[in-house]
Amino acid sequence: MPKNKISKEKSIRHAKTMTEIVISLVLLGAGGFFVRNAMKEASTVQSSPYFDDKDIAVTDVENTSVPDPNQIIYESRSVDTKDKFRGDLILVNEDHEYFGGDEDLVSIIEMNSENERTCFTAVDSTYTILRQVYEPMAQMIQDFSDQYNNDRLIIYGSYRTKEFQQQLYDDDVAQSEDGKSTKVAKAGFSEHESGLAFDFTEADNYDYDGTGDYAWINANCYKYGFIVRYTKSKEKITKIQDEPWHFRYVGIPHAYYMDSNDLCLEEYIDLIRKHPYDGEHLEFKDDKDTEYEVYFVASDDGAEKTTVPVPNGVRYEISGNNVDGFIVTVYKNQKPLVEEAPTKSFEDTSEENTENTTGDEETTDDGSDKTEE
Structure with a gap:
């Protein structure tokens, strides 16, 4: 092959190689340019005017609270x-009538006999009280008797029928000078009709004023679920004068709260x-x-x-x-x-208790009587 032909081919190959190198360098340069501009552009991007650029606390969505085992459902x-x-x-007073008729009553004397209690008595076996009231009443008197060696208490006021309450009211009106009763509540408006209340007297003087040894009962009755229903300090609210002998069952929680806070039932x-x-x-x-x-x-x-x-x-x-x-x-x-x-x-009211009557609030043996609500 002629020498000049070989030189020409080498020149062509050389030129081709150089061209490829130049193209590669151009491509590399262009790629670097675009990468550099993209990074530059990214570093200068501004926050959106619609975005609140504030620190946002990250909330742990996992529920870690522990249920309170004492929470009431x-x-x-x-x-x-x-x-x-x-x-x-129930509130029974001159403004709120008692509606009953199916009271679960028990004879106080018969219950005493069944339970062999001799620390107190009632006037006779017709004197009744609500079944749930008998036991706390008897326990209170038993504790008093054990402490003071006193068995002289008598229940002389207990459950009354509406008819008997009316009789007491009419008798008191007939004896008054102005035709009004100042001692007896109208029929339907006496706590005694509910079977939740009872009255004390005692066998020595046939009088009970909550003093002497008996002061223990008036001071501690709340522990058994009772309140002294009518006190002198609450006369304007109850509209009944002081009756230290009249006790009303309300249950231990409520008796405690009323006693501790000097509240009558109305309050x-x-x-x-x-x-x-x-x-x-x-x-x-x-x-x-x-x-x-x-x-x-x-x-x-x-x-x-x-x-x-x-x-x-x-x-x-x-x-x-x-x-x-x-x-x-x-x-x-x-x-x-x-x-x-x-x-x-x-x-579901039945007539099984409609014949329950009592002779309570009779004149005491010494001829005296008391103000009765």
């Missing part, structure tokens, strides 16, 4: 609306009304550190039934207030004593 319970007229906390009913279920409940401890929670539920007077929220798995009691609703008492940290049963309806 409530459920709905349907009760007869008419049952607002029954229960240990206490008003106080509970200020603590509705959907508001702040009344919470307190008694002198034995037993915890209670009390709240009010208004009755649905336009319906036969009222829904009452009650605690699940915790002891509770429902009582009407005889005015406008129900009072629920929760015994916190206590299990139910028995499975709660619906309150007996007024429609």
Whole structure:
């Protein structure tokens, strides 16, 4: 091959190689240019005017809360609306009539005989009281008797029928100068008709004024669920003059609270009304550190039934207030004593107790008598 031809081919190859090198360098340069501009552009991007450029706290969405094992869970319970007229906390006074008729009554003397109690008695076997009231009443008197060696107490006022209450009222009006009764409540408006109240006298003077040894009873009755219903300091509210012999059962939690805060029943009913279920409940401890929670539920007077929220798995009691609703008492940290049963309806009223009458409030043996509500 001619020498000049070889030189030409080498020149072509050389030129081709150089061209490829130049193209590669151009491509590399262009790539670097675009990368550099992109990085530069990225470093100068401004925040959006629609973005709130503030520190945002990072929230841990994991639920780490621990359920409170002492939290009370409530459920709905349907009760007869008419049952607002029954229960240990019913208010009976000159403005609020008692509606009853199916009281579960027991003879005080017969119960004493069954239980071999001799520390007190009643006028006769016709003197009756509600079954649930007998035992705390008897236990209170027994404790008093054991402490003071005194067995002179007599129950001279207990349950009365409406008819007997009317008789007492009419007799008092007939003896008054102005045709008005100042000693006896009108028929239907006496606590004695509920079976929740009783009166003391004593066998020495046939008088009971809550003094001397008997002062122990008036001072400690709250421990058994009783209150001295009518006191001198509350006469303007109760409209009944001082009766240190008249005791009313309301249950231990309520008797404790009323005694500790110097409240009569009228005041206490008003106080509970200020603590509705959907508001702040009344919470307190008694002198034995037993915890209670009390709240009010208004009755649905336009319906036969009222829904009452009650605690699940915790002891509770429902009582009407005889005015406008129900009072629920929760015994916190206590299990139910028995499975709660619906309150007996007024429609189930029987006539088995309609013949229960008593001769209480008769003139005492020395011819004296007392002011009676």
